[in-house]
Amino acid sequence: MLNLLTAEKIKIFRSRKLWIALGILFLLPLIQVMNSQLTVNYGTELVQAKDTVINGATGILMMEKNGLTILLVISAFINFFIGEEFQNGTIRNTLSLGRSRTHYYLSKFVIAAFVSLVGVIGMTAIGMISFSIVFGFGEVAEIGNYFNYAIKTFSTLYLLILANVSIYVMISFITKNSSFALVWSFLYTIATGFLPGMFLQTEHFKQVTNWFTETFLFYSDFAKDIAQFPKMVLVSLVTIVLSSALGILLFKRTDIK
Amino acid sequence: MSETILKATNVSKIYGKHKVLDKVSIEIKRGMIYGLIGENGAGKSTFMRVIMGLIRMDEGDVELFGKTGKKGLQHARRKMGQSIETPALYPELTARGNLQVQAANGGVSERGIDDLLHLMNLKDTGKKKAKNFSLGMRQRLAIASTLITNPEFLILDEPTNGLDPSGIVEMREIIQRLVTERGITVLLSSHLLDELSQIATHYGILHDGKIIEEFSREELARETRQYIELETSEVQKAVVVLDEMGIRDYEVINGTEINIYEQLDDVASINRSLVLANVKVSRIGTTRQKLEDYFLQLTGGNAHA
Structure with missing residues (x-):
């Protein structure tokens, strides 16, 4: 496993895709702070419930504010990063050395999770710093222990993102092709992101939507729904375990062309 | 008696209703250059993929370096290298980068990289990315990539495919050098008997998924x-x-x-x-x-x- 991770490290640091993905995630908060500044300049007041990030303290919610963008950027990165191994045939080089398919799958997941973590840490840090510079650090309404809140919020948001990362990794291994993986990942993101908006209106399906991480990511207010964090963590962990188990199982049965 | 490197017994692979491999049995001993000959679609690549553990066989047994079973084969495959069909490379990496990745995959040191680049006439490629290499260079780099883990058994699927005449001669010389200098046992395939006859010591003819004939270089010489x-x-x-x-x-x-x-x-x-x-x-x-x-x-x- 360590050998595989070392190989992944060599590939990833020389990959243009990594820097493009991280570049987008790091640039986004800067653009948003400029937009917010312009909005204020035009006389509109920033409202936390609507704008999510309104100062340095609420910068911890950058993942909530940019949930969809993060998912789309990360999914594109993962789809290419894994799909190209199948398309270039380089997956053969590793597997034919007798490397375990489970280890191979997990090494890809670990790298995807690590890249996502770096991306969201960078995005949150840049967001907090830039919003602090422009609007001051301020506070999150009704939060007494900010540090505790920040750690819990960041961890929960990251787990929600990670659950989707796990799904994208699974899709990439099942489709074995960057383009197909892109399409299916996009459809998954859009479907589980926006259909709950409709189903949440009904009593029958309301509970079902809570088994999809994007429901929490898109429809929760992380400054208020703190009591929901354990539920979000549970749903994320279940998603990660189930999708990884299914992905590994199917990958082990896959013929490599 | 020399050691058996590969023993495949009654290996079969079925896709849908089509039997791609039908009870294929071959035995390769240390030092052999075994040429697997067959027309396109005969099952050569499928057989090689089965041996490398890339696809699952439906029937039969494979023994590598005397090892059988899932764990045994997985372990034995660390002594093998392969280049199946198109050269499998990272297009965005240089020749050195590609070798570094494979060295890491195999858990071996990077010390052999310079020697391999020299052996494969790739030492002057510098920062040129693999995507900009000629087909001959890519083939040589693919073989270098398989050699970085110091394999004892090499599987090469149509290694001269698409090469120009000088590239074919060069590839043949490289394979012969690997056998004589490194003592590597080789299984290689081609649809051209004439091409294999200049290098292989033993032959197996694969036709419609079946081994229909096996013979040695001497027997071939006698026949032809x-x-x-x-x-x-x-x-x-x-x-x-x-x-x-x-x-x-x-x-x-x-x-x-x-x-x-x-x-x-x-x-x-x-x-x-x-x-x-x-x-x-x-x-x-x-x-x-x-x-x-x-x-x-x-x-x-x-x-x-």
Whole structure:
């Protein structure tokens, strides 16, 4: 496993895709702070419930504010990063050395999770710093222990993102092709992101939507729904375990062309 | 007796209703260069993929370096290298980068990289990315990539595919050098018997997913070597004349035909001796069964040799 991770490290640091993905995630908060500044300049007041990030303290919610963008950027990165191994045939080089398919799958997941973590840490840090510079650090309404809140919020948001990362990794291994993986990942993101908006209106399906991480990511207010964090963590962990188990199982049965 | 590197017994693979491999059995011993010959779609790549553990077989057994079972084979495969069909490389990485990745995959040191780049004539590629390499360079880099883990057994699927004549010669020389200098056992495939005949020590003909014939280099040479074909109604008398001439390597095929395998440049004097001894010669001349013809004969004439 360590050998595989070392190989992944060599590939990833020389990959243009990594820097493009991280570049987008790091640039986004800067653009948003400029937009917010312009909005204020035009006389509109920033409202936390609507704008999510309104100062340095609420910068911890950058993942909530940019949930969809993060998912789309990360999914594109993962789809290419894994799909190209199948398309270039380089997956053969590793597997034919007798490397375990489970280890191979997990090494890809670990790298995807690590890249996502770096991306969201960078995005949150840049967001907090830039919003602090422009609007001051301020506070999150009704939060007494900010540090505790920040750690819990960041961890929960990251787990929600990670659950989707796990799904994208699974899709990439099942489709074995960057383009197909892109399409299916996009459809998954859009479907589980926006259909709950409709189903949440009904009593029958309301509970079902809570088994999809994007429901929490898109429809929760992380400054208020703190009591929901354990539920979000549970749903994320279940998603990660189930999708990884299914992905590994199917990958082990896959013929490599 | 030399060590068995690969023993495949009754290996079968079925896709839908199509049996791509039908009870394929071969045995490769250390030091062999085993040429797997077959037309496109005969099952060569599928068989190689089964051996490498890339696809699952539906029936049969594979033994590698004396190891069987999932764990045993997984362990044995660390002593193997492969290049199946197109060269599998990271297009965005340099030659060195590609080798570094494979060294890491195999858990071996990067110390051998310079030697391999030198061996494969790639040491001057510098920062050039693999995507900008010629096909010949990519093939050489793919082989270098398999060698970084110091394999004892190499599987090469059509390594000369798409190469120009000089590239083919170069690739052949590289493979021969690997065998002589590093003692690597090789399984390689081609749809051209002629091409393999210049390098392989043993052959297996794969046709419609079945091994229909196996033979050694010597047997192939015997089957396809040049000889003088003599046709006469007096075979007994002709044999006496040949013995008097000191010709020992000949074969009486039937009541009217003798194949002579020596003094191939001396057809005229053999003819003269036979005529002087009053042997009625109907026909005499040198002939050779071409490798392609031999292959077609074995496969029933449907293959593109």
